[in-house]
Amino acid sequence: MxxxxxxxxxxxxxxxxxxxxxxxxxxxxxxxxxxxxxxxxxxxxxxxxxxxxxxxxxxxxxxxxxxxxxxxxxxxxxxxxxxxxxxxxxxxxxxxxxxxxxxxxxxxxxxxxxxxxxxxxxxxxxxxxxxxxxxxxxxxxxxxxxxxxxxxxxxxxxxxxxxxxxxxxxxxxxxxxxxxxxxxxxxxxxxxxxxxxxxxxxxxxxxxxxxxxxxxxxxxxxxxxxxxxxxxxxxxxxxxxxxxxxxxxxxxxxxxxxxxxxxxxxxxxxxLVSLTPAFNFYDEKRPIYTHRRHLAATKMNFCTISQSLAAEGSIITNASIVNSVIGIRTLIESGANLDGVYCMGANFYETLEQKKENEEQGIPNIGIGRGTIVRKAIIDLNARIGDGCRLGIDPIERKDGDYGYYWIVDGIIVIPKNGIVPAGTII
Structure with missing residues (x-):
């Protein structure tokens, strides 16, 4: 046998x-x-x-x-x-x-x-x-x-x-x-x-x-x-x-x-976001299994989204998203712009009390802040990207390396798990 x-x-x-x-x-x-x-x-x-x-x-x-x-x-x-x-x-x-x-x-x-x-x-x-x-x-x-x-x-x-x-x-x-x-x-x-x-x-x-x-x-x-x-x-x-x-x-x-x-x-x-991806996740006979989270459907308010994926539990407001993957519980604030970004999302939602504490400590909330623009990046779980950041946009030299609160690997910006990017940051 x-x-x-x-x-x-x-x-x-x-x-x-x-x-x-x-x-x-x-x-x-x-x-x-x-x-x-x-x-x-x-x-x-x-x-x-x-x-x-x-x-x-x-x-x-x-x-x-x-x-x-x-x-x-x-x-x-x-x-x-x-x-x-x-x-x-x-x-x-x-x-x-x-x-x-x-x-x-x-x-x-x-x-x-x-x-x-x-x-x-x-x-x-x-x-x-x-x-x-x-x-x-x-x-x-x-x-x-x-x-x-x-x-x-x-x-x-x-x-x-x-x-x-x-x-x-x-x-x-x-x-x-x-x-x-x-x-x-x-x-x-x-x-x-x-x-x-x-x-x-x-x-x-x-x-x-x-x-x-x-x-x-x-x-x-x-x-x-x-x-x-x-x-x-x-x-x-x-x-x-x-x-x-x-x-x-x-x-x-x-x-x-x-x-x-x-x-x-x-x-x-x-x-995975292309019109004909090389790997098909949409196969009911041979699915890819993962953890059941019982999250609400993703909410999109006044957004422009093209050729992208958005997992459940996200709230996206007045944002422009192209060629990107948006993970679970991702919060994207008004005016944000993402192009070629894998945002892994978050393990939890912050409460109003936690957001108030963030404000008092001068750190951004979990998610992507207002007016922030991101290109060619991986944003790991629970990352905090402040308002008005410009990541991968400006014509500046970006050498591979460890820069403290972010890395650049193969020309790709990587914001680590639980990473904090202060408002107005330019990378």
């Missing part, structure tokens, strides 16, 4: 997504106005009939714990769970996770209690919609010990990914981690007869197979390949397994995006 166990790798410090990971684990970063990054792999598991899911992480887990415990609650008849396993000290281990493989290795004593037949290893910072049950079935049919999810990429994009060479039957025969642009990898181009007929067509420029960082292992195989001191799947475990074991490839041609950097995070969020 097949009994798969899903493991979502939550990552370490999340330095590539800093400062969004300054006060939270990477899987807990808000995404798409109302979701969290971790909702993506968990929803793919649920939609694929996988009900036993572990999340492995070790930094700033409080926000993630709160989200998971209040969102993914299964009935007692399904034996389902979504459980976080943060790094912990035991009599056998007293160190933090040293890498993706090390994180799995150190939790085998938890996993064995479930008596799994297979382990499905997923990443916590990717956007995709995949039938993992089909991938598991293909893995079992192939007779492989390991299956790697792979997606076709161009030579240009191959530089930042792990590239797999597969034979005409789909068996992985070699692996190169992030080949340099000058490297000749033409011998690794895949046979197009491997492309699945039930998935979207692939552009001819995409000649190589890139690892998606998603794997299926037979349970016994995973314990064997981790019986060592290697710490990383992509750099160490997978290349060794390809050389020693039967490793198959599962080719996926649908939308897939690694959103592990600020630039990718920003661009992927703003793509």
């Amino acid at each position: 097949n009994k798969p166990l899903a493991i979502v790798l939550g990552g370490g410090k999340g330095t590539r997504l800093f400062p969004l990971t300054k006060e939270r684990a990477k899987p807990a970063v808000p995404f798409g106005g109302k979701y969290r990054l971790v909702d993506i792999p968990i929803s793919n598991c649920i939609n694929s009939g996988l009900r036993q899911v572990y999340i492995l992480t070790q930094f700033n887990t409080a926000s993630l714990h709160n989200h998971i415990s209040s969102t993914f609650i299964f009935d007692v008849f399904s034996n389902g769970f979504v459980e976080i396993l943060a790094a912990e000290q035991t009599f056998d281990n007293n160190s933090w996770y040293q890498g993706t493989a090390d994180a799995v290795r150190k939790n085998f004593y938890h996993f064995r209690d479930q008596s799994p037949s297979h382990y499905i290893i997923l990443s916590g910072d990717q956007l995709y919609r995949m039938d993992l049950a089909e991938m598991l079935n293909k893995h079992i049919e192939s007779g492989a010990e390991v299956t790697i999810a792979a997606t076709p990429v161009s030579r240009q994009n191959a530089t930042g990914l792990g590239i797999i060479s597969a034979d005409k039957k789909g068996r992985a025969v070699s692996f190169i981690e992030k080949p340099d642009p000058e490297d000749d990898i033409s011998h690794m181009a895949f046979d197009r007869s491997l492309l699945p007929e039930n998935q979207p067509k692939v552009d001819l420029s995409k000649e190589y197979l890139a690892s998606m960082g998603m794997y299926i292992f037979n349970a016994k195989t995973l314990e064997k390949v981790l019986d060592n001191n290697y710490t990383d799947f992509g750099k160490e475990i997978i290349p060794i397994a390809i050389g020693e074991r039967y490793v198959n490839t599962y080719i996926f041609t649908g939308f897939w995006e690694d959103i592990g950097t600020i630039k990718a995070f920003y661009e992927t969020n703003l793509n």
Whole structure:
């Protein structure tokens, strides 16, 4: 009997997504106005009939714990769970996770209690919609010990990914981690007869197979390949397994995006507001699940809003919003102008008493102040942007760096969680 166990790798410090990971684990970063990054792999598991899911992480887990415990609650008849396993000290281990493989290795004593037949290893910072049950079935049919999810990429994009060479039957025969642009990898181009007929067509420029960082292992195989001191799947475990074991490839041609950097995070969020977004959140058959907040519908008073998303619970007054994502409970005051902005919103509404205290302390209320103009920015939860601010508007040099109450990363202004931008600020 097949009994798969899903493991979502939550990552370490999340330095590539800093400062969004300054006060939270990477899987807990808000995404798409109302979701969290971790909702993506968990929803793919649920939609694929996988009900036993572990999340492995070790930094700033409080926000993630709160989200998971209040969102993914299964009935007692399904034996389902979504459980976080943060790094912990035991009599056998007293160190933090040293890498993706090390994180799995150190939790085998938890996993064995479930008596799994297979382990499905997923990443916590990717956007995709995949039938993992089909991938598991293909893995079992192939007779492989390991299956790697792979997606076709161009030579240009191959530089930042792990590239797999597969034979005409789909068996992985070699692996190169992030080949340099000058490297000749033409011998690794895949046979197009491997492309699945039930998935979207692939552009001819995409000649190589890139690892998606998603794997299926037979349970016994995973314990064997981790019986060592290697710490990383992509750099160490997978290349060794390809050389020693039967490793198959599962080719996926649908939308897939690694959103592990600020630039990718920003661009992927703003793509959601386009007329034909690359990822479709409006799929009733395979939805993306998240926390039920029971908020009122968003109210828009005398606004001009174009090609934008607005999550529930927001109040927007006399504002102009273009090409932006407005998160939950966002308050935008009269005369504000947003263009190319992801505003994550707020965790709560301020009371009249709290707003009075803000005035006495000389700090703005949570939200976007009157007459404030913002371009090309990420505004994290509970941020306070004062009246008359000009963020990303004026023709001034903006170098990447930490500026105290804001950051600039890849040319994108980032206002951190609980950040305060005084009235009249120019960035």
